[in-house]
Amino acid sequence: MSGLNDMNELYEAIILDHYRSPRNTAPVDSPDIDLEVNNPFCGDEFHIQLKVDGSAVTQVGITGRGCAISQASASLLAELVEGKSSDDVHAAVDSIRRLLKGEEVSEEERDILGDIEALEGVRKFPVRIKCALLSWVGLDDALTEHLGA
Amino acid sequence: MSMTQAGIRAFDVDAIRADFPILSRKINGQELVYLDNAATSQKPKQVIQSLVDYYEQTNANVHRGVHTLSIEATDGYELARTKVTKFINAPRPEEVIWTRNTSESLNLVAATWADANINEGDNIVISAMEHHSNIVPWQQLAAKKNAELRYLAAGEDGLLDVSNVDSIIDSRTKLVAITHMSNVLGTINPVAMLADKVHAVGGVILVDAAQSVPHMAVDVQALDTDFLCFSAHKMLGPTGIGVLWGKYDLLEAMPPYMFGGDMILEVTYEDATWNDLPYKFEAGTPNIADAIATGAAVDYLADLGMDNVWAHEQELTAYAMEQILSMNSIRVLGPQDPALRGGVISFIHDTIHPHDLGTALDQQGIAIRTGHHCAMPLVRSFDVVAAARASFYIYNTKSEVDALINGISETERYFSR
Numbered sequence: 001m002s003g004l005n006d007m008n009e010l011y012e013a014i015i016l017d018h019y020r021s022p023r024n025t026a027p028v029d030s031p032d033i034d035l036e037v038n039n040p041f042c043g044d045e046f047h048i049q050l051k052v053d054g055s056a057v058t059q060v061g062i063t064g065r066g067c068a069i070s071q072a073s074a075s076l077l078a079e080l081v082e083g084k085s086s087d088d089v090h091a092a093v094d095s096i097r098r099l100l101k102g103e104e105v106s107e108e109e110r111d112i113l114g115d116i117e118a119l120e121g122v123r124k125f126p127v128r129i130k131c132a133l134l135s136w137v138g139l140d141d142a143l144t145e146h147l148g149a
Numbered sequence: 150m151s152m153t154q155a156g157i158r159a160f161d162v163d164a165i166r167a168d169f170p171i172l173s174r175k176i177n178g179q180e181l182v183y184l185d186n187a188a189t190s191q192k193p194k195q196v197i198q199s200l201v202d203y204y205e206q207t208n209a210n211v212h213r214g215v216h217t218l219s220i221e222a223t224d225g226y227e228l229a230r231t232k233v234t235k236f237i238n239a240p241r242p243e244e245v246i247w248t249r250n251t252s253e254s255l256n257l258v259a260a261t262w263a264d265a266n267i268n269e270g271d272n273i274v275i276s277a278m279e280h281h282s283n284i285v286p287w288q289q290l291a292a293k294k295n296a297e298l299r300y301l302a303a304g305e306d307g308l309l310d311v312s313n314v315d316s317i318i319d320s321r322t323k324l325v326a327i328t329h330m331s332n333v334l335g336t337i338n339p340v341a342m343l344a345d346k347v348h349a350v351g352g353v354i355l356v357d358a359a360q361s362v363p364h365m366a367v368d369v370q371a372l373d374t375d376f377l378c379f380s381a382h383k384m385l386g387p388t389g390i391g392v393l394w395g396k397y398d399l400l401e402a403m404p405p406y407m408f409g410g411d412m413i414l415e416v417t418y419e420d421a422t423w424n425d426l427p428y429k430f431e432a433g434t435p436n437i438a439d440a441i442a443t444g445a446a447v448d449y450l451a452d453l454g455m456d457n458v459w460a461h462e463q464e465l466t467a468y469a470m471e472q473i474l475s476m477n478s479i480r481v482l483g484p485q486d487p488a489l490r491g492g493v494i495s496f497i498h499d500t501i502h503p504h505d506l507g508t509a510l511d512q513q514g515i516a517i518r519t520g521h522h523c524a525m526p527l528v529r530s531f532d533v534v535a536a537a538r539a540s541f542y543i544y545n546t547k548s549e550v551d552a553l554i555n556g557i558s559e560t561e562r563y564f565s566r
Contacts, residue, residue, distance in 0.1 A: 003177055003512040004563045010508070016564070042504055043521045043534030065534050067504035068564075125508060 009121030010128070011068060018115075019068040024078035028061040033146050037138030039130055044070045046135045048142070055086045055147055062135060069119075069128050074135035076116045086143050092116075093140040100129050160457045166544045168193040168449075179514025182549045182556075187332050187360060187493045187540035188518050189382045192446075196385055199445035203438045211437055212411060212428070226437050229444030230427070236447045237377060238368040239394050243426040246393040246400070247440050251359040252282040254378035254393035255326075257430065258355055259286035261403040262376075262395075263324060264294075271323045272297040274347070276309055276338070277530065278331040281523045283357045287326060301327075303527065307334045307483035307490075311342070318346045325354045329361035333522045333538070334483030335466075335490035337361070344373040353399065359383060363542070364462055364491055366455035375399055381439065386446035390439040393430070400426050407432040458543055462492035465541045469494055469550045476554070478561065482531055492541035495522065498557070501564055503537040509560040515553055 031049035038045035046064030050057050062078040064071065081089050095109040096116060102123045110117055122132045166172050169191050174181045183191060203225065209218035211226050227242070234242040248254045267273065273287045277300050291298040299317050302310040318325065325347040330337050344354045355376035361367055362377075363384035369377050376399070380391040395403075405412055405423055409432035414422045423429045450458060467487040473479055473496060482495040498506055507519035518538040521528045528536055539553055 003179055003514070004509060004559060006177070007509060007512055007563070011505075011564075040525075041520065043525070043528065044504075045534060067502040069505075071502075128504070128508065131504065 010125055012118040012121060014115050014118040015068060015072040018072035018075040022062070022071060022075035022078070024060050024075070024082065025063050026061050027063075028059050031059075031061070033142050035138060035142045037134055039066075039070075039134050041130065042067070044131060044134055046070075046074050046138065048074075048135060048139050050081075050139070050143070052086075052143070052146060057081045057084055057086070057089065057143070064135070066134070067128075067131055069122060070131040070134050073119060073132045076119070077135050077139060080113075080116060081139065086147055088112075089143055090140060093136050096136060097133065099123070100132055160453060160461055162461070162544065162546055165193075165453075166546075168195065169544055170194055170197070172544060176514040176516070177512050179512075182513075182515040182552045184539040184541065184545065184549065184553060185516045185518045186542040186545075187383070187522075187538065189388070190363065190385050190542050191544065192385055192387070193449055195449055196387065196442050196445045199442045200387065200438055203441050208438075210434055222437055225441045225444075226435065229440045229447075232444045232447045232451075233392055233394075236451060237362065237394060238370055240370065241397055244394055244397050244400060246395070246427045246430045247435055248378075248391045248393050248430075249389055249436070250380045250382070250391035251357060251378045252391075254376075254391050255282055255355070255357065256286050257393055257406045258376055258378075258395070259290050261406050262353075262399060263287075263290050265404060267291075267294050267296050267323045269295040270297075271321050272299050272319070274299045274301060274318055274322055274325045274327075276301040276327050277303040278309070278334055278336060278338075278524065278527050279326075279328055280332055280357065280359070281525070283326055283328060284526075287324075296323075297321075303331075303334070303336075303530070306485075307331075307336050309336065309338050311339065314343070314346055318343075318350060318352075320350050322347055322350050322352045324352055326357065327354070328357040328359075329367070330358075330364070330491045330493070331483065331524075331527075332360050332493060333495050333524045333527055333536070335493035335495075336483055337489060337491060340372050340374060344375075348373070360491065360493065363450075364455075365459040369394060381443040381446060384446055385449055386443040387439040390436045390443055392443075397426065400430070405429050405432070409433045411435070453543065461543060462541050463487060465545055465547065465550060466490065466492045466494070468547050469539065469541070469553070472550065472554045476557065479557070482536060493538065494540070495536045495538040497531075497533050497536050498561075501560060503535045505564070506537050506557070506560055509563060510553070510556045513552070513556045513559065515556050517553075 028049035032052040033050040044066030049061040051059035060078050062074045099105045171191050207221045209222040211223040230245050231242045233245050304310045347354050353375040356374045358377050358379040362379040377394040382388040412432040414424045478499045480497045484490045503519035
């Protein structure tokens with residue numbers, strides 16, 4: 001078991017909890033945004049549905065298949081975006097990108113991220129950063145496109 | 150080291166392991182257990198030394214100079230070709246063409262022979278268990294030519310479904326392109342039977358031997374194949390070099406693939422004529438050092454004897470299959486009978502995703518492959534998006550199989566905390 005305890009930062013209790021019990025997985029009725037994102041490198045795939053009122057996300061449903069990191073990350077995302085404005089979502093995605101790259105993230109940003117901070121350990125496993133960002137980048141791009149249209 | 154002594158040397162895994170410097174590396178503080186051989190093999194010091202020797206003692210361009218180094222480089226380059234020729238029991242060294250890898254060999258045939266011989270309404274037959282590199286070139290060619298791409302299915306038992314082979318291969322079949330051994334399922338395909346079938350309708354067969362030539366005795370004449378493609382890096386050799394073997398008359402009739410130096414016989418300001426085989430397909434300065442190192446890899450394998458290599462891997466595979474199948478949490482893709490498969494075992498854990506398993510095993514020094522293994526349609530047909538894969542080679546041991554099984558159990562304990 002010696003080697004595996006080094007993974008504790010990657011697989012924090014919060015991550016395993018979201019992996020085992022993902023939040024906001026119910027399908028959304030007549031969603032405004034409905035997209036599939038996948039990582040062709042590893043085969044992970046997510047179905048993301050959003051209801052958008054003005055520029056605010058009012059309802060979210062995310063389901064998919066993937067590793068613990070990508071699934072937990074998608075669940076944390078689903079929890080965060082509900083009720084948020086698109087500006088808040090963009091800001092959070094920007095924060096998490098920097099968090100995973102090991103760049104500066106302010107205390108204020110960390111407060112907003114909350115449990116999502118548990119993903120910080122992924123940065124020690126660079127090949128897994130894509131797993132953590134998959135759903136975030138997909139949702140952010142789709143939201144930008146939807147509001148720009 | 151001579152080829153006539155093939156297999157006489159006892160198969161001594163400890164002695165073999167001592168030839169591989171990388172096997173003494175520690176990974177995350179643990180002994181390296183390298184089980185990703187289907188992706189690429191490790192290299193013995195004999196192969197590494199041949200690269201050093203070439204660059205330190207022989208380096209020069211081939212087929213050009215009258216000076217000593219050029220002559221020695223040319224001799225080394227051509228000697229390596231004859232070693233490969235004997236290794237696959239090809240009739241003539243001119244039939245052995247150096248490429249960059251299996252993918253380039255496949256693309257070469259698609260762009261030359263297939264482009265010249267496949268027309269609208271013809272069909273190309275491949276299987277559902279091909280690597281992407283033996284799917285996409287044919288998809289592209291079929292689209293360009295308005296030809297049909299047909300698939301032989303993979304059964305749930307992991308074996309090629311040949312029940313309908315006589316309707317799939319018909320009078321319009323120009324090419325069967327099939328993997329000799331699946332890089333996902335380990336399945337060994339009935340190449341000689343398919344060769345008979347396609348020859349009977351006047352077509353040709355290409356064998357993707359990337360996973361077979363490194364692990365078993367492959368005899369192109371016994372298989373009666375028309376083209377054979379493989380890479381050196383999966384058989385102890387360097388990356389960046391591969392082989393296309395083809396029957397002489399087919400290669401002779403094919404147009405060139407690339408144009409440039411070495412592949413021409415005569416150039417005027419208006420036109421050019423093509424060099425003889427194999428040089429017609431080797432435009433430009435070739436990968437001389439890696440060709441010579443491939444010769445060293447072939448020497449190493451021939452010295453062990455490919456029947457002994459195969460027997461060693463069969464023993465490991467049987468040992469690993471028995472243990473893995475006894476774990477209730479694991480489903481193995483592909484045939485369960487070790488005699489029907491090579492040393493490639495893809496598996497799915499019922500609760501732990503392959504990538505989480507791969508990271509956890511890496512923490513224990515164990516290297517496996519995770520993902521779709523460049524065979525997305527096949528992996529998806531098992532209703533999963535990814536699988537874990539352990540694959541063996543000459544230097545692997547039963548205690549490394551034990552380490553894998555133990556590593557999976559440790560990972561289960563970790564994730565059930």
